[in-house]
Amino acid sequence: MNRIVVVGASAAGLAAAETLRREGYEGTLTLVGDEPLAPYDRPPLSKQILSGQWRPDRLPLRTPTDLAALDLDLRLGVAATGLQLTERTVRLADGTALPYDGLILATGVRPRRLPGEGAHVLRTLDDALTLRDSLGRGRRLVVVGAGFLGAEAAATARRLGAEVTLLEPAPVPLAHAVGAEVGRMLARVHRDEGVDLRCGTTVTEVTEDGVLLASGEVVEADEVLVAIGSVPNTAWLDGSGLAVGDGVVCDAYGEAARNVYAAGDVARWYNPLFEASMRIEHRTNAAEMGMAVARNLLAPEARRPFAPVPYFWSDQYDMKVQAYGFLRGHDEVAVVERALAERRFVAVYRMGERVSGALAVGMAPKAIRGWRQAVATGAGWHETVSPGDRPVLRP
Known part of the structure; x- marks a missing residue:
């Protein structure tokens, strides 16, 4: 060759x-x-x-x-x-x-985009620098999409002193990826930090004044960031x-x-x-x-098949989110260390009869590394996660 x-x-x-x-x-x-x-x-x-x-x-x-x-x-x-x-x-x-x-x-x-002109996206260095130059204390930012990218940008803008509105079409942010209860916990963090998080809200268009919702309401903003995938x-x-x-x-x-x-x-x-x-x-x-x-x-x-245990992380405010495995489409979630209410916990995910993933919030990396092996080996759920003494969450 x-x-x-x-x-x-x-x-x-x-x-x-x-x-x-x-x-x-x-x-x-x-x-x-x-x-x-x-x-x-x-x-x-x-x-x-x-x-x-x-x-x-x-x-x-x-x-x-x-x-x-x-x-x-x-x-x-x-x-x-x-x-x-x-x-x-x-x-x-x-x-x-x-x-x-x-x-x-x-x-x-x-990045996916919305109809209308003037919105930011966040994929390249130029995108980030242009948005950064537009933010500051008292500036109004609307972020469309409360996935990990939108949530990180909202958290960063809030720490810069911007007034942030975070719009999400799903009832619970990230529920499809991390589960409804974990998604609600992450939503509470943003609201506690002063973000105006509105779920079940669909944006149809970017306008000169902000964004137009499907309801006909206009949410006014100085800047709009579209983070819809x-x-x-x-x-x-x-x-x-x-x-x-x-x-x-x-x-x-x-x-x-x-x-x-x-x-x-x-x-x-x-x-x-x-x-x-x-x-x-x-x-x-x-x-x-x-x-x-x-x-x-x-x-x-x-040649060998590419069969990894996927890993991702997200930093929002002072909170680090880390995950191993494939969390989408899970059947069950169980907290195995600490508690959601503390905003420090490890949650484990089941798909079928196996451990398919693990997610940690506010924990040291070693708290979740051991679960990577359980995912890699396809460990059985019932043999790995003790029934009865773990709070099981809705998927």
């Missing part, structure tokens, strides 16, 4: 490129990124960058020296616009055609022949077609650990999958 192209210059794409070199690949290695910046970390955008705690120069994932050592054909500030599988060619927005023997797709996601960046693959369905569809090895793999937020793959197809938008998963598919591409005779 003489020419490998990695499309996407963020965590997954960089991890793939580094792994290829580490595993001994010496051929031409092209890394394509639509942003003009070298690969940088995105989780701090809604926290340290938005708050002004960090300068942008802390974001790069590698130093210029480290990047140079990879001997990359680096194509930054130019998007991929098409893929021809039969010709094994990637086309770029500048008209370039890149031939490849192996290809890794790591194009990530883009993301869309995988797959439009450029239209007509390529690759299967696309809420992401690039891959097998258990991350392969989408012969010698074509996908990694990170854009990849939908079959995770044999949970016997489910999944697409995960978390920083840790992106890096781990980038490494895994790079190895599988280089050594197909020794």
Whole structure:
């Protein structure tokens, strides 16, 4: 294999490129990124960058020296616009055609938007800096969407002194992901911090004065942040022949077609650990999958299924949320350490008869690490979580 192209210059794409070199690949290695910046970390955008705690120069994932050592054909500030599988060619927005023997797709996601003009989104460094320059004490911010990104941004803006209204269409924020009771606890934290959290509220449009609700009410704001989820960046693959369905569809090895793999937020793959197809938008998963598919591409005779225990974290106010496993679609939740009322606890999730995940709020990392093994081994629920002495919550 003489020419490998990695499309996407963020965590997954960089991890793939580094792994290829580490595993001994010496051929031409092209890394394509639509942003003009070298690969940088995105989780701090809604926290340290938005708050002004960090300068942008802390974001790069590698130093210029480290990047140079990879001997990359680096194509930054130019998007991929098409893929021809039969010709094994990637086309770029500048008209370039890149031939490849192996290809890794790591194009990530883009924010969903609402009708209307003037709203912020939060995906790139420019997005974060533009929003940060608009915030301050007494400024009115409406955040549409109380998922983890919206909640983090709301918490950061509140600490900056902004008046924050957080609008969420679901009855309970994040209930689909963490369960209704945990979602209610997180909602109480925001309200106690002074956020005007309104659930069961649908926004139809961004207006000059703020946002228009389905009820006809206008919620006025100086700034609006739309955080209603993301869309995988797959439009450029239209007509390529690759299967696309809420992401690039891959097998258990991350392969989408012969010698074509996908990694990170854009990849939908079959995770044999949970016997489910999944697409995960978390920083840790992106890096781990980038490494895994790079190895599988280089050594197909020794390739291994990508079967991770997903991990994610979120920082809101002084509270850290950490989770292992696959929490969506769970059947039961049980608190196994401390209590929700304390806002310090560990909760464990059941799917079928197995432990499928664990979540900790306000606890040291070691409090939840042991549960990772239970998820990884598919530990039985009844053998692991003692019945009767654990408060069971509604899913």
